[in-house]
Amino acid sequence: MSRRNTIAIARIVEETPTIRTFYFDYDLQAKPGQFIMLTDLANGEKPFSISECESDQFGVTIKKLGKFTSNLFEKQAGDLLSFRGAYGSSFSLKGNNILLTGGGYATPPLYYLCKELLRKGAQVTVVNGARTRDDLVFCERFENLGLEYKKITDAGCFGRAGTSVDIARELLSNNDYDMVYVSGPELMMKAMRELLQSYPGLNYEFLFERYMKCAIGICGNCTMDPLGIRLCVEGPVLAGHQVEKLTEFGEYHRNAAGKKEYFK
Amino acid sequence: MSRRNTIAIARIVEETPTIRTFYFDYDLQAKPGQFIMLTDLANGEKPFSISECESDQFGVTIKKLGKFTSNLFEKQAGDLLSFRGAYGSSFSLKGNNILLTGGGYATPPLYYLCKELLRKGAQVTVVNGARTRDDLVFCERFENLGLEYKKITDAGCFGRAGTSVDIARELLSNNDYDMVYVSGPELMMKAMRELLQSYPGLNYEFLFERYMKCAIGICGNCTMDPLGIRLCVEGPVLAGHQVEKLTEFGEYHRNAAGKKEYFK
Amino acid sequence: MKGKISLSTEFLGKKTKSPLVLPAGIMGMTWSGMRYVIENGCGIITSKSLTLESRSGHPGPVVAEFAGGLLNCMGLCNPGIIDGLAEINDFKKLMPEIPVIASVFATTAEDFAELSRYVNDSKSDFLELNLSCPNVMDEFGLPLAGSKEQVTDIVKLVKKVSKIPVIAKLSPNVTNLSEIAVTAEAAGADALCMINTLGPGMLVDIDLVKPVLSNRTGGVSGVCVKPIALRAVYESYSRVTIPIIGTGGIASGSDAVEMLMSGASLVGVGSAVYAGGIEVFNIINQGIAEYLKKHNYTNIGQIPRLEKLHEQA
Amino acid sequence: MKGKISLSTEFLGKKTKSPLVLPAGIMGMTWSGMRYVIENGCGIITSKSLTLESRSGHPGPVVAEFAGGLLNCMGLCNPGIIDGLAEINDFKKLMPEIPVIASVFATTAEDFAELSRYVNDSKSDFLELNLSCPNVMDEFGLPLAGSKEQVTDIVKLVKKVSKIPVIAKLSPNVTNLSEIAVTAEAAGADALCMINTLGPGMLVDIDLVKPVLSNRTGGVSGVCVKPIALRAVYESYSRVTIPIIGTGGIASGSDAVEMLMSGASLVGVGSAVYAGGIEVFNIINQGIAEYLKKHNYTNIGQIPRLEKLHEQA
């Protein structure tokens, strides 16, 4: 476990009414795909992916969902928060002609990945999908990178209605990508896996979410059947050859008590 | 505290009927003047100075005195002993024309010092004194180094009767030493200090013995009045400017219970 | 003419390829987690402590690191006895030859007996009674393992119900641990496991002016508890004849040998999974094998034991 | 317009330049050792625990290092009350303004009272009753601090005899530490000191097949006991009004602030003298000063305390 740090929120950017990015002036040295455990030591502690990471600051982009995140949305710049990490595996940065496919509040970690890929000189196409405009984030940031960028919502806010998987399907059939990175809701990623099964030679990596308690690989709450690998240590980023073997993927996950909950 | 090591005695050299050198095949990386705490985990644990130290072995030269050392003299090569260290301060290796003055079983650490000084290119004169022939050790080793070497016993076994201080007095008046290193019984060292007070500019270092329990600077048993420095950390080697200030030197020491015992 | 070095041993009639045990609460939540640990060199699995109803445990932070160890206040989160045993059964389907200890937690002898009935209906090989969780004291009071009467009542009642061997897991946070060990043996326990976490302890965030753990305090585990665990095992080993699973701060082959020498039959490896990674089981196995080789032993049964307390001069 | 940062504070009416206390058994054997510690930044001295007769303690090895801390079985070696107080008097002659706590150890209230009379005739500022040494259990049985009756008897009798304030030093190796704290306060103790060493613990030499310490087991101290010490101080602080010297595992400025926040009035620094060198007092003082500066405080009295236990929601 890297040491716990307690520092003030440097600034908060309102991305949409329900999504905000919290910045901290701290040299986290996280790799793309890694996450921190964030807490105010009063309302629980939860995992969040790094969406931006420079030598002088990093950010996490957070969707207001339940008790913890609602409480977080009460905080102001200057308020103290405490975090530990960065934890977990990271995206491999492999590939030269790369497709990034994101969904909803899970897209932001792909932004940090994207910047690192561009720094490496790779060619990157980004698809960003969400159910509504309120869940679609980081559009401007991606657009400012000057790359091929497509956004879409189920609701059709930008003309066409559909999912990021629909766009990825078209892009895959018209392009010759050598790597695909995906971060989105589990059922979206399930659809992506099905899609990717038509491209047998194509490598890909997914960023998963499972209920995390310890985040240091001991409580066993975040293991993935049937491999038993821990999403907090061997994940949250898993490679295609691992994803292929996961039987629980898209089917169920385990809740705070370790009880199986099936996806609807 | 450096880790405890338990290894076999590699060989035992009988120096005199009451003094033996125990060798261990271990790269101790001790500096001249440092000591180890030695034990068989059954009969106590005691401090002994390093008398030889190469990359593949080191030795401690031990006088049979009481319970602990008598028990040690029952051990054979191959028997296991356990030690921790090396501990404490070391001789500074300063000087170009150097006088070493040793007494009895306290002389051997000067042998390791001597070898290091010669390696540095210094010119070294050694005086080795003891009460009887049985307490005079390392003569051959010093003689083999091809330097000016004088030995003497109170009993006059080698012609003249006297102490190493007597010889040191003559050498000091006839030579221009720039450094003196001394290791011997406390009252011999007291005489040396008196002698050295006639040479105000001359630097010197003494190797002291005090009752040691922890050897890591916490029990406080080995402090020297009035400075309070710990012989196991800031000592056992003290420089002349420190020695000058010691009020307990040659007067008293504290026993296992921390009770003052006066030298007779 | 030396035989091949083997780490295999027997525990209460079951064979294991390694003396290393995954203790309760570490990775033993899911059948696949159990598998992952075994594939990395562990010999025997203990499940997370299961309760009659499922528990989500305490909110986070539930773990905190400090020099020398870990604090945790998981709060006995578990999916409940039924789902928990389903995980064990799924694991046994996959790896039937690996012994599994089902750990259970309750506060009354009756509930322990009820849990034991469920466990006896599962594929579990052994039943472990967690008499010693320090993280639910606010909820349940002092650890049961502090009271000879309660230990006697619980073990006796469970032994009436259970056909599979019963292990009593004891707490170091008592003044008379070896007496409790004797008590558990007298009540019929087939083996002991010790120690559960120490303390509890607390850490403070000096900027937020709050305890770091959500539950304020948490049990201490990891390398810093090794001396306490060795002493606990040794003193109990000196007084009982049933086997002991020695757990607490074991992180290397020589740690494991120290534990076996102190009287343990098997060695638990918990927090080291965090500090040393999942590889730690293989690394410890290797370290034990090297010790055996150095001393010309071929199996762990040849590792000498310390003289028992009363045998000493 | 901010004042200069100061670490000075008052304890039972005596001024000290630093909240750091040298606890009993560390360097407090000789007057010059006490001086050396003060010259390196410590604020208050506690002497080695003194007994009526002198004691040579256990044979070596009396200390052993392990990941996270130290084990010791010094065995209460000390020159006896008369010579020990002579060392204190010699120190006070040199540094009259530095408060000195004379620590004493006995097994009966009468002997404690006898020791207290000696101490009251010395230049000592405070009297500390070591009710909690775990290294002489073979000789003297369980620590006195485990029994409310004994704590009451001893403190009451000593308070009748002593004109100087009385500090009760408590053991963490009990199941009801904060109750003992309340008991000591009720009996008249003017302050508490906690914790004494933990355990005891044991380490094994796997080649010699022997415990490393001559006395087999030893009390655990050093960084690994910090969480236990913080919890002990916090729980006691929540229940008593007398000041507490918080001791155990303090090795840095932020450790010291954690301890003050948990309710300590002064902070003991023992084993860190080994791990961090004699410089450790100055380093900790500096760390506390930096914390004060960062939070715009000018003295340690401004460091906030955790909410007491019963004040919590």
Ligand SMILES: Cc1cc2nc3c(=O)[nH]c(=O)nc-3n(C[C@H](O)[C@H](O)[C@H](O)COP(=O)(O)OP(=O)(O)OC[C@H]3O[C@@H](n4cnc5c(N)ncnc54)[C@H](O)[C@@H]3O)c2cc1C
């Ligand atoms: C590796 C990883 C990275 C994540 N990155 C982000 C991110 O960048 N931005 C973001 O908004 N969210 C992220 N999440 C999800 C985030 O942790 C949850 O949204 C948050 O915990 C919700 O807490 P709540 O109390 O507000 O809502 P709740 O009502 O408690 O829960 C809402 C949802 O969050 C999930 N959740 C709750 N607690 C946890 C937990 N301890 N671990 C995992 N999931 C939990 C629940 O399963 C539920 O689906 C990530 C999760 C993981 C595992």
Ligand SMILES: Cc1cc2nc3c(=O)[nH]c(=O)nc-3n(C[C@H](O)[C@H](O)[C@H](O)COP(=O)(O)OP(=O)(O)OC[C@H]3O[C@@H](n4cnc5c(N)ncnc54)[C@H](O)[C@@H]3O)c2cc1C
């Ligand atoms: C830094 C240092 C280096 C030493 N180097 C050597 C050496 O190279 N060779 C050697 O033969 N001896 C050396 N000694 C002395 C050696 O430690 C004692 O001779 C030994 O402890 C005697 O133990 P015993 O039980 O045989 O005799 P005892 O009858 O117990 O004691 C005989 C003498 O040794 C002293 N002594 C006993 N225990 C200790 C102790 N724990 N610490 C210090 N002195 C003690 C006593 O004060 C007494 O003067 C050294 C001592 C110190 C402090």
Ligand SMILES: Cc1cc2nc3c(=O)[nH]c(=O)nc-3n(C[C@H](O)[C@H](O)[C@H](O)COP(=O)(O)O)c2cc1C
């Ligand atoms: C995160 C965590 C959870 C634990 N949960 C349980 C539990 O449910 N039941 C139990 O008997 N012990 C539990 N323990 C205690 C361990 O089984 C073990 O006894 C203790 O951690 C000491 O071993 P270690 O130092 O190797 O970790 C838990 C320990 C940790 C660190």
Ligand SMILES: Cc1cc2nc3c(=O)[nH]c(=O)nc-3n(C[C@H](O)[C@H](O)[C@H](O)COP(=O)(O)O)c2cc1C
């Ligand atoms: C070598 C050693 C000797 C000790 N001797 C005593 C003693 O005589 N009396 C006492 O009350 N405590 C004694 N203690 C306990 C310390 O005073 C202190 O309470 C304990 O070490 C915890 O603090 P630390 O972690 O800072 O060392 C001793 C501790 C050590 C390490």
Ligand code: FES
């Ligand atoms: S969250 Fe505990 S093992 Fe991953």
Ligand code: FES
């Ligand atoms: S021997 Fe303990 S301080 Fe030197």
